[in-house]
Amino acid sequence: MKPSRWTLPVVVVGLIAVPLWWAWPGFAVGWRGAGIVLGWLGYGFIFASLVCMMREPRLARWFGGLERMYAWHHVLGVWAYVFLLAHPLALAADWLPDAPDYAWSVLSPARQDLAGWLGWAALLCLMAGLGSALSARLSYSAWRWLHGLLALSVPLGLAHLVALGITDWLLWMPVLALGVLLWRVLRSDVGLGALPHVVSAVSRPARDIVELTLKPMARGVRARPGQFILVAFFEGPRFRGCHEYHPFTLTHIAPDGSLRIGIKALGDCTRHIQSIEPGVAVRVQGAFGDFGAVEADKPAVWLAGGIGIAPFLALLRASPPARPVTLIYLYQSPADAAFVAELEALARQHTGVSLQTVVADGGPPDLDAILPASEVLVGRECLLCGPPALVSAAVHVLQSRGVPVGCIHYERFDFR
Ligand SMILES: Cc1cc2nc3c(=O)[nH]c(=O)nc-3n(C[C@H](O)[C@H](O)[C@H](O)COP(=O)(O)OP(=O)(O)OC[C@H]3O[C@@H](n4cnc5c(N)ncnc54)[C@H](O)[C@@H]3O)c2cc1C
Known part of the structure; x- marks a missing residue:
């Protein structure tokens, strides 16, 4: 199947x-009918939302990339919650005119049977999970843990339906949703779908940055410059890994399938990785993303912040760009200037590549002064990669200078 921007919406x-058409309650009308439809609608949104969090490289290609899938995953999850919250309210509203006391018993957690309790538990898990998903301040590990409660709402919702005595074909949808969830947990989070590699070389191109070469033990991943992989580090001669999958952009893809990544110490796990040594066992999933795969004939402006230089380095190491490129590379201080000597050599080697390095010196970079003027930006593709705050600020400046949204492409080093 060829990727198309419509594949994801059509599947969703x-x-x-x-299932909604299947579940349509011909036997019930009014609030009761609405309540039943809302319940199935909510579960349908959960199902679609779960499909959008599967990390399978081919699926991600069909659906337009992992980042797009995650954006849909979030929106669908919020709507699922809205419909499922309205589900018991609509069922209670059905009794309200004739039997207000019974209407309250439909809602009150104190007056539920097993099916009602399971439904409430599923809703509470959704509520806690969504609360965490919308809270930008939580640490990543707390966010991840709370996000797991969303996953718990899937089997609880299924148990709610079984306890209600629903045994017909309609149950296939929650059962499939549970299957999708297990697939994601086992293949991606546990790593059954990951390919074994070993760290074969380590270099330290700047303060708090290591560049690692990952050699495949058997089959390697299919990747092109600009893409990222998910990597978990395990044990080595002395090193003990953190065993979690984290995304890192490729800095080089060798013909023998070896991959290189640059890792900056940005948190607990990435700081620990700075002491890594050759021989450490690694598992790799991917590759994902289509950064850099834009029209090759237009001149481009590339903006990199810190370790956001990774995809541009991979593109330049792979081949000379087919169009004129201005690469603007921002870093905090000379000690953070990873790969600068190599980039200067590549810029000299590839005619059409001009490199501009900018030391931010602690403060936020003055993007108004750094980014080219409006007339220079006309007809250019702009590719941005780096910390979320830098990317957002650069998008703002570029748009204010008349660059169309379709000509601005970015990779944020964050995907909650
Ligand atoms: C598409 C993409 C490409 C990236 N490429 C690179 C790269 O080439 N080099 C590099 O140094 N960094 C890269 N990053 C960032 C890198 O993944 C995080 O710095 C790393 O995961 C932090 O983990 P930690 O445990 O050290 O820090 P934590 O303190 O746990 O997290 C710091 C921040 O990193 C992000 N993060 C943490 N764990 C994950 C995870 N499993 N998945 C997604 N985001 C997470 C969160 O936003 C979190 O707030 C990339 C991120 C993304 C999304």
Whole structure:
């Protein structure tokens, strides 16, 4: 199947509409009918949202990239919660005019049977999980842990339906949703779908940055410059890894399938990785993303912040760009200037590449002064990669200078 921007919306609409059509309650009308439809609608949104968090490279290609899938995953999850919250309210509203006391018993957690309790538990897990998902201040590990509660709402929702006595074909949808969840947990989080590699070389191009070469033990991943992989580090001669999968952009892809990544110490795990040694066992998933795969014939401006230089380095190491490129590389201080000597050599080697390095010196970079003027930006593709705050600020400046949204491409080093 060829990737198209419509594949993801069509699949999502199908996943929601088919069970809804099947579940449509011909036997019940009014609030009761609405309550039943809202329940199935909510579960349909959960199902579609779960499909959008699967980390399978081919699926990600069809659906337009992992970042796009995660954006849909978030929106669908929020709507699932809205529909599922409205589900018991609509069922209670059905009794309100004739039997207000019974209407309250439909809602009150104190007056539930097993099915009601399971439904409430699923809703509470959704509530806690979504609360964490929307809270930008939580640490990543706390966010991840709370996000796991969202996953718990899937089997609880299924148990709610079984306890209600629903045994017909409609149950296939929650069962499939549970299957998708297990698939994601086992293949991606546990890593059953990851390929074994070993760290074969380590270099330290700047303060708090290591560049690692990962050699495949058997089959390597299919990758092109500009993409990222998910990597978990395990044990080595002395090193003990943190065993979690983290995304890192490729800085080089060798013909023998060896991959290189640059890792900056940005948190606990990445700081620990700075002391890594050759021989450490690694597992790799991917590759993902389509950064850099834009129209090759237009001149481009590339803006890199810190370790955001990674995809541009991979593109330049792979081949001379087919178009004129201005690479603006921002870093905090000379000690953070990773790969500068190599980039200067590549710029000399590839005609059409001009390199501009900018030392931010602690403060936020003055993007108004750094980015080219409006007339220079006309007809250029702009590729941005780096910390989320830098990318957002650069997008703002570029748009204010008349660069169309379709000509601004970015990779944020964050995907909650
Ligand atoms: C598409 C993409 C490409 C990236 N490429 C690079 C790269 O080439 N080099 C590099 O040094 N860094 C890269 N990063 C950032 C890198 O993944 C994080 O710095 C690293 O995961 C931090 O982990 P930690 O445990 O050390 O820090 P923590 O303190 O746990 O996290 C720091 C921040 O990193 C992010 N993060 C942490 N764990 C994950 C995870 N499993 N998945 C997604 N985000 C996470 C969160 O935003 C978190 O707030 C990339 C991130 C993304 C999303």
